[in-house]
Amino acid sequence: MLNATRRLGKTKFWLPKPAIRCIDKHMSRVSCRTLAGLLLVATVSVFILGCGITLSPEKEKPLDVFPLKTSLAPNSQVILFRFESTLPGTPLSETVWDNESEPFADVEQSKQIGYTQDYSKPLLYGIQAAFKPDYTRIFIPFGRIFQDVFQSGLQKVFPKSLACSDDSCELEKLQSAAPRHIVRLKVTEFQMWEKPLNHLNLKATVECKVYRAGMTNQPEFVYDARHEATNQSIGSILTTSGGFIKKMDKISNEFAAALSEDILENLQKKLGE
Numbered sequence: 347m348l349n350a351t352r353r354l355g356k357t358k359f360w361l362p363k364p365a366i367r368c369i370d371k372h373m374s375r376v377s378c379r380t381l382a383g384l385l386l387v388a389t390v391s392v393f394i395l396g397c398g399i400t401l402s403p404e405k406e407k408p409l410d411v412f413p414l415k416t417s418l419a420p421n422s423q424v425i426l427f428r429f430e431s432t433l434p435g436t437p438l439s440e441t442v443w444d445n446e447s448e449p450f451a452d453v454e455q456s457k458q459i460g461y462t463q464d465y466s467k468p469l470l471y472g473i474q475a476a477f478k479p480d481y482t483r484i485f486i487p488f489g490r491i492f493q494d495v496f497q498s499g500l501q502k503v504f505p506k507s508l509a510c511s512d513d514s515c516e517l518e519k520l521q522s523a524a525p526r527h528i529v530r531l532k533v534t535e536f537q538m539w540e541k542p543l544n545h546l547n548l549k550a551t552v553e554c555k556v557y558r559a560g561m562t563n564q565p566e567f568v569y570d571a572r573h574e575a576t577n578q579s580i581g582s583i584l585t586t587s588g589g590f591i592k593k594m595d596k597i598s599n600e601f602a603a604a605l606s607e608d609i610l611e612n613l614q615k616k617l618g619e
Contacts (some may be wrong), residue, residue: 415500429511433450438533488533549574
């Protein structure tokens with residue numbers, strides 16, 4: 347029965363109801379497939395934009411170090427602080443850590459913070475691989491962060507203190523300033539890992555040895571400062587790479603600040619006035 351119509355442009359087509367139902371059914375299937383495809387493209391696009399994916403797998407920015415904020419009262423003692431090397435022959439400030447290997451020496455990398463993404467994993471194992479923590483190598487120049495944050499705290503808590511990183515500097519300071527104590531600081535452990543996804547975890551130990559000036563064969567006391575920060579969010583799937591790194595920088599600075607304040611407070615209690 348020709349009692350139904352379909353219009354295309356200015357032309358009117360007369361079709362039977364069964365034919366119309368058949369066309370509507372097939373158009374519905376095509377629409378669903380098209381919609382599914384569009385949703386997949388949109389999801390992948392959001393993921394790519396959220397992760398800040400560019401042609402380069404390495405995302406980094408110059409390191410920012412924030413001065414330590416503390417409520418500790420100033421102490422008038424003259425103390426010499428020595429930042430010892432974690433790696434033989436490498437200044438602490440040039441030592442970098444990542445979540446895949448042992449600490450390593452890198453002058454340029456020690457001034458940057460960021461991460462590297464392994465694009466081969468999503469290609470080999472599917473896009474779901476990009477949502478796993480082992481997709482990303484994180485690198486943090488904790489040596490420089492800790493040393494600079496700690497020194498900023500020294501200026502407030504021990505304003506007459508001195509700091510150095512090598513033997514010649516230590517000898518010169520001992521002769522010119524005559525400090526009462528020598529404090530040697532060494533980062534013996536720093537670990538980082540991502541768990542769950544987009545959450546940073548940090549753990550560190552700093553060995554603190556205190557000597558009386560002129561009696562450096564045996565420390566007066568030894569203190570291991572330990573600190574751990576877990577489940578620190580650095581963003582979501584919608585966060586850009588720049589946003590991730592900025593949050594990593596902030597968390598690393600706050601972590602170094604907490605560790606530094608712990609050491610400074612303990613020294614105040616042990617050394618007194």
